[in-house]
Amino acid sequence: MDRRRFLCGTGIALALPHFETFADTSGAAAKTPKRFLSVYHPDGVGLPVKDDPAWKDWSWFPRGGERDFELTKVLDVLEPLREQITIYSGLSHPAARRVHGHSNADQYLTGADTKGHGPYQNSISLDQVIAAHAGRFTRHASLVMSTNGGIGGPRGAQTQSFNRDGRPIPAMNKPKQIFDMLFETGSQQAAAELARSKSALDFLMDSSRSLDRRLSQHDRRTLQQYLDSVRDTEVKLTKAQQWIETPIPQVDTSNLSLDADPREAKLYFETMYELIYLAFASDSTRVATFQLGRENGEGPHDLLSLAVGLGGAHRLTHEVKKPGGWQNLGTYNRYQAQEFGRFVKKLQDTPEPNGNGTMLDNTFAMHGSASSSFHLSRNYPIISAGGRNLGFDNGRYLKFGSGNEDNQAGAGVTSDAGWRGEIEAEELPLAHLFVTVLQRMGVETDTFAGYAGTLDRV
Amino acid sequence: MTTSKTNRRSPRAFLFLPVMLAFAVLIVVSLVARGNSASADDRLADVRSAPSPEVISLQQAWQQGRAASVLRKQDTNPPADPGADREAASPNLQTFADSILPVLKRSCLDCHGPDHSEGRLRVDQLDPNLLTGDSVAQWREVYSVLSNSEMPPEGEEDYALSNEDRGQIVDWLSDELNKASRVRQSERPRSSFRRLARYEYDYALRDLLGLQHSLVDQLPPESTSDDGFRNNAELLQMSAMQFQTYRKIARTALSRACVTGDRPPPVTYVLSMPEELARVAAPEGAKTFDVHDDDSRGQVRRAHLVDQDSGLAIAYRAASPQPTDQLPGPPPEVSTVALVLPANNELKLNLDRFLPDEGRLKVRIRAARSDNELAGDACLQLSFSAHTSNNANFSNIVSDRDVRVPAAAAPQFVEFDISLGDIQRNPFRKLETKFPRRDEFLHIRNITPTSGLNVLIDYVEITAPYYEQWPPASHTAIFFESPDQSNESVYGREVLQRFVRRAWRRPVTNSELDRLMLLLESYRGEFDTFEAAMLEVLATVLVHPDFLYLASHEAEPSAAAVMTDHELASRLSAFLWASIPDDELLSLADKGRLQDPDVLTQQVGRMLADPKSKRFARHFVEQWLGLEGLDNTTHIKDRTLRQSMHDEPVAFFENALRHNRSIMEFLHSDYAVVNERLARHYGIRDVYGVAFREVPVTAGQHRGGLLTAAAVLAMNSDGQHSNPLKRGVWMLERVLHDPPPPPPPDVPEVDLTDPRILQMTLKERIADHRDNAACRSCHSRIDPWGIALENYDAMGAYRTKIGKEPVDASAELFDRQTLDGMDGLKRYLLLERQDQFTRAMVHKLAAYALGRSLTFGDRVELENIAGELRRQGDGLRDLIHLVIQSPLFHTL
Structure with a gap:
């Protein structure tokens, strides 16, 4: 029991083995893991106005149509992966469209109305809905990571994952710690706790059976439900014990620099992505989130951009009007895209062990932010990659909504006039994309965050 | 295709059929009806033919209605003796054949027979044997519409029932229903073994451990039964996830109650x-x-x-x-x-x-x-x-x-x-x-x-961290001073014995103690201290069914399943404190004295005087009236006002309970129970402060009773607008305990895109909807109750105009009675429906007290309580005593 809590504290929810389930399904497709990754970057992207000379190269969104789109310099590093990715515009969570971008990382995967100030309540994040479904197949239900670690504060999240009560799940940020959690053996303490729990449950079962004899026929059914709950808990504990005893997968650690620090941005990035890759490849988990820094800067996040020769990440967004400003922000976004691309390529280059395509074909990986232009919580810049076997048709630039075909709404603004401004364009709720993702991940639902229905054309 | 579909009854449809058909009967017949006829019941007729009802004050209406009570004059049924009854009871088929069937044929068959089976009721097909036949549900509806004078419809001269005939049917049915209820009492499924509802578990844990703060945030909310209760045995489920949450909460609670080492520096x-x-x-x-x-x-x-x-x-x-x-x-x-x-x-x-x-x-x-x-x-x-x-x-x-x-x-x-x-x-x-x-x-x-x-x-x-003392009382209540403290195997037993008795609300057996001690010993080596290992065991005690459930034993097969003293103590404390018994109750139960009527009465008095009884008022009233509906509205922006609205009915109930006021004051009172914020909302002057108190109201203030409570009116509204339909359903479900059936499957949606409908006023829209054949039968029963409340807007404020139009709050009931606004509604309820409201209150309180749905088998005892309450003068406190003294409360 407390192993679960213990693990929660370290950024991971304990998953339970589900060996039997593999027997229920048949065929390679059914057995192939379906995986989900969401990478979040704060501070949005560069969105100069059209007549700004920087517009041509450093506006984040592509130009052109659905198939014949053209990438600007910000995303051109993804050109080789063009057929593996989809870029979206015109999507956002309606509840937060008028909220300052600094406060919005919390709701990117939840769609909750977390507001700008006052009492705070979040709701379950997309990855945790998937984890509740897919988590039973793997040792860890999900992997929750961020550069800053922990949970952050309300409206200053340092994690992308929220449980079903809307409480933040602490993110892990130290590569060594993540590696140990994934690939080192479970603790003796956890085993002892499980054993204690089991003897407590034995007592309850025994003692309740004598109660059973005193009950009427009808009330026995009520007690039976209790006994079933105890028994189910026992089964879960037994499985947890099995995981403790199940050998940890052996992984190739040659690419890993477990001591990497955000100060060494490139190395740190690559190590964190590598850990996600290893966790997926060893089927230790099928669900991961990774948040690059926190909104409003300072801390490790800034170190990433400083390490690639730029100013603090948050400052980049404020200084776009200075000489070279758009280029600097664009360069930083380009660098993020490049690291994401490297990870996507690696998945593409790894065949599924059971021969059902590549790992990328069975993974839906998304990369995005809850603001586009300066602190503006609209028109989220989102890229997704992979998922061909899940039903995603890539190589497209998908524009949604209307009134903002050239992504100029809120462009070029560097003052509060942006996020406080009137909503000029019609956008679609991002939750519709999430419903699509959920269904393709095998979760039977038609709603997310109160929005029903999938997103057309995806 | 369509025909076969309609004819095939789904089990669900069948369940509601008796109710639906009775409704349909009423309505359709009343639509066919023409002309006027004298009312059937003399006593009621007196009242109706009194000089125009408008001139009767509500006080007079209350007195006249009370004088006319049939329930008050009804004999108390003898206590149950199931063995003997079952032998002796036989259906009185002779009277049915001689006197009842001919009357039914004359007055009912034309509409409820082979030619027209309105509401799918055919009186010629009802089984007159109520003891074994399967027409009991239909007969109960017949009984209800006849005793309420709802049938035959007003103005149906050809079918009018003489008072004598009506009385004869009602008497025969009443006897047969009682006999059948007795016989079926022993057949009803027992569901007195139930889990504590979330709020009960919370209080129980806090009372047991002496904790200040709630711990049940992580537990899922309980679902509500058909009659609105959250402590209903059938609905209190358990799942593995929930069980694990109970374990987690138990540990947190114990870790808050108990301390280790020195007092932490503040x-x-x-x-x-x-x-x-x-x-x-x-x-x-x-x-x-x-x-x-x-x-x-x-x-x-x-x-x-x-x-x-x-x-x-x-x-x-x-x-x-x-x-x-x-x-x-x-x-x-x-x-x-x-x-x-x-x-x-x-x-x-x-x-x-x-x-x-x-x-x-x-x-x-x-x-x-x-x-x-x-x-x-x-x-x-x-x-x-x-x-x-x-x-x-x-x-x-x-x-x-x-x-x-x-x-x-x-x-x-x-x-x-x-x-x-x-x-x-x-x-x-x-x-x-x-x-x-x-x-x-x-x-x-x-x-x-x-x-x-x-x-x-x-x-x-x-x-x-703040502590009144060190170690805190919550700690020493578990780990108390004892000469055996140094001997863990002796002290461990003492600790367990004391704790488990309070948690499980009964003496602990030696073999149970042995098992728990074994558990303690197996844990002991893994912990540094005795206390830490003991807390592990206590956490297990707190997820045992004897803590989580209100337990009940199987009685000896032959005896009527009378509860033990300890079970009675638990049922009492769950009812009046929403929690577990205190030491006094447990000690009386240990001595076997709790069943003694004098002791019981004295204990109920003590429990009602305890501040913990405020929980009873709060949770009963919230569930009875469905006050959670207020939380689902978004149009009350003022937090203080919303909270005051929510608290008013609870405060009203507490006030009535304290002074043993007549339950009829829930229908109307010449006072309101308000605080400053609410008084301002109601336009009542000179009320200051956050506390609720009783203040007199004048007729011009349009308040009094629970029907005028802003909470009731506001939660049954849609944002900006009052909703007569919701209010009508609420009246039927919560006040009259006569819930309308769910809408039939072929009900068309109101098409708000239709320009013809858009132009209508709300009342016209309702009338239009009602004219649709599929909707008519239910709506003519529901709508009038809500339309009569139209003088109150979505905030529960009194109004005389909606927009520029004057409010039209008059509505005609299916029996041609006109309800003219809130006053008319109250006058009608006080004149004609006191018995029905008494039965409704008895039903609601008993369902809450027993934590289960009431069945036909409970009918006799419920009728006895209702009759006795009317004779004793309708006092709310008397009602609590009557419910607790009733055999219902003492049997499983």
Whole structure:
């Protein structure tokens, strides 16, 4: 029991083995893991106005149509992966469209109305809905990571994952710690706790059976439900014990620099992505989130951009009007895209062990932010990659909504006039994309965050 | 295709069929009806033919209605003797054949026979044997419509029933139903074994362990039964997830109740206003002012420190008191230097990052009102906030209620108790770096609604973790002093025996103790201390069914399943305290004295006098009236008003309970129970303060009883508009206990895109909808009850116009009775429906007391309670006693 809590504290929810389930399904497709990754970057992207000379190269969104789109310099590093990715515009969570971008990382995967100030309540994040479904197949239900670690504060999240009560799940940020959690053996303490729990449950079962004899026929059914709950808990504990005893997968650690620090941005990035890759490849988990820094800067996040020769990440967004400003922000976004691309390529280059395509074909990986232009919580810049076997048709630039075909709404603004401004364009709720993702991940639902229905054309 | 579909009854449809068909009967027949006829029942006819009902005061209506009560004159049924009854009981088929069937044929068959089977009821096909036949549900409806004089419809001269005929059928049916109820009593499924509902579990845990704060946040909410209750045995489910949550909560609760080692050093902040004034006014150029100066008027309207002797003052809105690790010493003498907090001003205290993660935060504020002349209460409220970085902040109200400040010139301590582990904290408080910011703030706010009413504070003391004593009483209640303390195997047994008896509400057997001791021994080696290992065992005791469930045993097969004393104690405490029995109840049960009627009556009196009985009022009224509906509305923006609306019916009920008022006062009273905010909403003058109290109302104020409660009217509204349909359904379900059936599957949606419908007023729209054949049968029963409330808008405020149109709040019931507005409705209920309302109240209270759905088998006892209540004068407190004394309460 407390192993679960213990693990929660370290950024991971304990998953339970589900060996039997593999027997229920048949065929390679059914057995192939379906995986989900969401990478979040704060501070949005560069969105100069059209007549700004920087517009041509450093506006984040592509130009052109659905198939014949053209990438600007910000995303051109993804050109080789063009057929593996989809870029979206015109999507956002309606509840937060008028909220300052600094406060919005919390709701990117939840769609909750977390507001700008006052009492705070979040709701379950997309990855945790998937984890509740897919988590039973793997040792860890999900992997929750961020550069800053922990949970952050309300409206200053340092994690992308929220449980079903809307409480933040602490993110892990130290590569060594993540590696140990994934690939080192479970603790003796956890085993002892499980054993204690089991003897407590034995007592309850025994003692309740004598109660059973005193009950009427009808009330026995009520007690039976209790006994079933105890028994189910026992089964879960037994499985947890099995995981403790199940050998940890052996992984190739040659690419890993477990001591990497955000100060060494490139190395740190690559190590964190590598850990996600290893966790997926060893089927230790099928669900991961990774948040690059926190909104409003300072801390490790800034170190990433400083390490690639730029100013603090948050400052980049404020200084776009200075000489070279758009280029600097664009360069930083380009660098993020490049690291994401490297990870996507690696998945593409790894065949599924059971021969059902590549790992990328069975993974839906998304990369995005809850603001586009300066602190503006609209028109989220989102890229997704992979998922061909899940039903995603890539190589497209998908524009949604209307009134903002050239992504100029809120462009070029560097003052509060942006996020406080009137909503000029019609956008679609991002939750519709999430419903699509959920269904393709095998979760039977038609709603997310109160929005029903999938997103057309995806 | 369509035909076969309609004819095939789904099991679900069949379930509701009896109700639906009876409704349909009423309606359709009444539509066919023409002309006028004398009313069937003499007693009722008297009332109706009295000079135009408008001139009867509600008081008169109440008296006349009471005089006309049939229930009051009904004989009490003898106590059950199931064995003998079953032998003796046989259906009286002779009377049916001789006197009943001919009357039914004459008055009913044309509409409910082979030619027309209105509402799919055919009286010629009802099985007259109620003891074994399968027409009981239909007969109960027949009984109900005949005794309420709803059938045959008014104005159907050809089918009118003479009083004699009606009486004969009603008498025969009443006897047969009672016999059948007796016979079927023993057949009903027992569902008295039930899990504690979420709120009961919370109180039980807190009462058992002596904890201040709620722990059940993580448990899922309970679902509601058809009659609105959340403590219904059938619906209190259990799942593995929930079981694991119980385990987690048990551990948290025990870890809060028990302590290890030395008392942790406190973090204490003390703020003494004389010192503060000396400090902030000292620097050269400090912007002091004199409160008596004319030009300081603006400044005295904001928070400031003042020396009341000299008038020297300075603005003061925030402070950063320094923490110490000492317990606060005795407070200084009351000073004439004080912080003045005008209405809606606050003092913001920066407590930095030193508050502990867990434990109680005690905030003691010595305060007084500025003035005793101004009407209204001065209240303080606490908030907790952090501002971690630009735009990453929060601020939450953490005091669970607003605390009243004592009178002027008599400062006293106002205290708050907050659980630090349960509130949103600054997650960065442990950082070694300074960004994001690590500090936490406490806000003390004067939230009085009376402008000009200030709060004067001269001393503030903040301590955490707070303990009244060390070790705390919650700890020593479990790990008490004992000469055997050094011998773990003896002391362990003592600890377990005492704890388990209270948790399981019964004596513990030796073999149970043996098993628990084995568990303790198996854990002992893994823990450093005996206490830690014991807490593991106690956590298991708290997830045992004997704690989580209200247990019941199987009686000897032959006896009527009478409860044991201990089961009775648990049922009593669940009913009146929403919790577990205290030591007095358990001791009486140990001695086998609780079943003694005098002891029981005395105990019920004691329990009702205990403050824990407020939980009964709150939870019963919330569930009976469905007050959670208020939380699902979005149109009441004023938080204080919404809370006051929610509290009014509870306060009304408490008041009625305290004074043993007639339950008819729920229908109408010449007083309201209100606080300042609500009185303002109702336009009642001279009510000040947050406390609810009884105040007389005049007819012109249009209040009195529960039907005029803003909560009821507002929650049965759609945002901006009143909703007569919702209100009508609510009246039928909650007040008359005559719920309408769910809409049939072929009901068309009201098409709001149709321009013809858009142009209609709401009442016209309803009428239009009702004209649709599929909708008519139900709606003509539902709508009038809601239309009569149209004088109240979506906020529950009284109105005479909707937009520019005058309100039309008159509606005709299916039996041609006109309900003219709230007054007409009340007059009708008091004149004609007192017995029905009594039965409804008895039903609601009994269902809540027993924690299960009531069945046909319970009918006899419910009728006995209702009859006895009417004879005793309808007192609410009497009703509680009657329910508890009833055999229903003592059997499984």
